[in-house]
Amino acid sequence: MSAAQAIAAALALPTLGALLIALCGRWPNLREAVTLITAVALAAVVATLLPEVDAGGRPELVAAELFPGLAIAFSVEPLGMLFAALASGLWIVNSVYSIGYMRGNAEKHQTRFYVCFAIAIAATMGVAFAGNLLTLFLFYEVLTLSTYPLVSHKGDKATVTSARTYLGILLGTSIGLLLPAIIWTYAATGTLTFRLGGILEGNLAGPSIGLLLGLFVFGIGKAAIMPVHRWLPAAMVAPTPVSALLHAVAVVKAGVFTITKVILYVFGVDLLFDEPSGTWLLYLAAFTIIAASVVALRQQNLKRMLAYSTIGQLSYVILAAAVLTPLSEIGAAVHIVAHAFGKITLFFAAGAIYTASKKTELPQLAGIGARMPWTMAAFTIGALSMIGVPPTGGFVSKWFILAGAFQSDNYIALFTIILSTALNAAYFLPVLFIAWFGREADDQKPHGEAPLPAVMALTVTALATLGFFFFNEPVLDLERQLVEALP
């Protein structure tokens, strides 16, 4: 299979899978088999692209040329490769988990759930492989729309209200801010094609750069930087597998991925480094990290706490990208992976707890470690990764971000990371403490572990969180290509 065919296949497979899932709706076992086979096939196809990108190749595919200079086109570069590999790989694990969760909770509309999930993954592949801003925008919107039915899955009034918030913020910011930013970029440069080192150099100068950056950053609402973060807690009404893969990995990472990509490929690190009007991004990211951590500290609902933790962690990536040093850019890419493993584990655990015991609030978790040792062990590993304790993946990315901040004597970034580490510890450690050592309330119904597929899935991702601490060299090698040209 040639690289261009592989790109086409990565987009077509989940789309085709969605169609097949819809057709197999009447036979649940067959339907789930289709999901799993599609997921494995997609991961395999994405993996075939890896060697070429690793060797410095940039496979391309032009789907349609709309005007001269404006096309729906795909190009695989290290950052997108990493994102696609991450999302497609975790889709397999998440599908296993979904089967356990959806059946364990006897959810309705399961066919719609799997269909929309597959479409969301197809859109994620499109975002990851997009060769220009227009293509990225297109798939970004498809991702928003395809996840709406997943968020509003339950269908009752409160859920639909939350889902409308979700849709309204994401769609509103993207059409109202991101689209004008894209148009402005096109008007200024005459192109929308991503180029490492940026396309704006020489076409735009002065405060306009800060303004354009603002349109991009707030337009990309999926990155959940404050004050456009409200959709993420609202999205927590979704079934947990959705929160796990989409609102800890695919959707939110599509946001920070896009911001990182815009910084590297549209503005260019050099341009932003020399232009003072863009530095506000650093302060805003720092503020978001601290503020989200403080809010997380006060949450009583497990999933909401995780959501605010996600908001903070996403801004780590933005902060790292905004520090604008080679090491921090690598740190941004690595943190996308490290946080994904850790946070998906935490959500899997939250869903497993809900499936087994219907518990959703933090105080209810007292003593649950004894009943669900596997789940809580995985939860502990995920939480440690969020704090950044070795030997977990979270430590690796924090190390790079800190090193990058040292490189440019960026004390704001340094201080933010240190303070937020303390705050992360402050809201995760009490949970761990009461779960393992707390005394269970007396009127408890006895329960055991969640269904086997769910426990399997969260074990795998917990191991990945640990494993990433030791085996991160391939990712680092891949992402070093991004910063080769920088001083």
Add this chain to the structure above:
Amino acid sequence: MSLDAHLPALQVVVPLLVAPLLVLLRDAGLAWAGAFAASLMALVLAVLQVAQVTDGAVLVYEMGGWPAPYGIELRIDGFNALILLLVTGASTLSLLGGRESLARDIDDDRQPLFYAAWLISLAGLSGIAVTGDAFNVFVFMEISSLATYILIAAGSDRRALTAVFKYLIMGTIGATFYLIGVGLVYMMTGTLNFADMEQRLAEVADQRPVMVAAGFITVGLALKAAVFPLHVWLPNAYAYAPHAVTAYIAACSTKVALYVLLRFDFFVFQGNLAGHSAQFTSFLIPLALLGIVVGSAIAVVQSDVKRILAYSSVAQIGYILLGASFNSLTGLTAGIAHMFNHALAKGALFLAVAAIGTRLGRLQLRDIAGVAQRMPWTMAGLALAGASLVGVPGTAGFISKWLLLEASMEAGVIGIIAAVVVVASSLAAAVYVWRIVERAYFGSPGPALSAGTAAEAPWPLLAALWIAGLANVYFGLVPGLPLELSSSAAAELLGHLP
């Protein structure tokens, strides 16, 4: 002379001759078949002519062998061809899909008369598109309008009658204004042929009557084209007409009026009247922007699906006018391309509405809750066409909106305001399309739907819907043909600027 040379004349003659034959047929099914066949043939004729003018050539046909300016001249360039394609395509698809829906609304014995009126309106609209003679335009305009009033009045809701009466009054005022304008120009130049008029006007010393004429013609045609604030006839006419008729007239009738407006203002007046282009621009840009804002805002709060789409049309007409009023090549190309692309999107949307209306009978938002479970193909088509209306990349709607934004960026401060308005109204479009889609997909079926036996729409309607829907995708990915035609049309119109 081979038959090929007679194409422009046949474009009008075929539907005009078939119409009286339908009345003689006296059978609803046969009348429909005859109308469809004639319309299909008109579409083929249009395609043949499009093929001849894509390279910028102009087809000229002298009616009865009388040379212009004495005789009537039919003249087909890229712009005319595009409009012809639009009119015949809309008519053919609406007829293909409309059979069952129309049979529901109209008594069997009246159907032959109805289809005859349909063909007459087709002949009138095609006639406007082919002729190169200003008075001839008026004649065809009256023919098409009278026939269209009949079509709309056939709606099953009795409010269709008041709607059509309003349309009739406004339309007649518009046509009269146009006639007054043409009369004034004739008085000053002694000719009715567009090309001749353009040359003779340059020699006219006293320009005041011509300026008055320009005012009358612009306002008269703006009335016909439902340019804001002269749009008040449109929402009711669209809402209460039979569904298939709505699909037909929404796709093409206002566009034909806009075509004449552009033809007159750019081709005849621009080069000859001092300051005309500035007046044209400063007069129409605010109207276009207001139309976009008001139309979109009202569409968002409507609760009837057809009215949502009708107000959306008011906004979309604003887009077309906005592009044209920039007075630049990109702008004009964008406006003309949007005529084509909006016709595709709105035609497909109203076909989907026709499908839902045929099965459910009612089209309030609350009535269509959960309808996607019963009519998955229809709703998928509606969602696709809706995406094109919003302007999602990969659909036809995106192409013209992108060009429009590009033109705005070239136009300085007012252009930035225009760009903001266009983006904001795209957001509004996303909202009102979403309201329909959300209700249909995620609403829980009401008592009417769960009790009824609503099933998927009849297959010809689905076929028509999906042909139009897929055309939205095709022309979104391969925009060559409409762009070629509209840029050659724009170049032709602007070529007459000094």
